[in-house]
Amino acid sequence: MNHAPTGLVARRVRLAQGDVVLLGALLHGEDHFASIHGERGEPEDERVIVSVVTTCSRAGELDAWLAELSETLDLELLE
DSSP, X not given: OEEOXXXXXXEEEEEETTHHXXXXXXXXXXXXXXXXXXXXXXXXTTEEEEEEEEEGGGXXXXXXXXXXXXXXXXEEEOO
């Protein structure tokens, strides 16, 4: 589990560059319970790593949401 500044948690995920916009749109539809922050790209396979950040109180909700989303979107949860 990655910890962001006080009161926040971050989950790192790897996904296709084009899916970052989709991830943002899906989060927007979830009443903005988390935000996306870019980290770095993987040029050899056109994938990027981003952090999805939310409050500590919503960490469980974010974990469940990302796990469910990874079943339909090519999204890899990182340690």
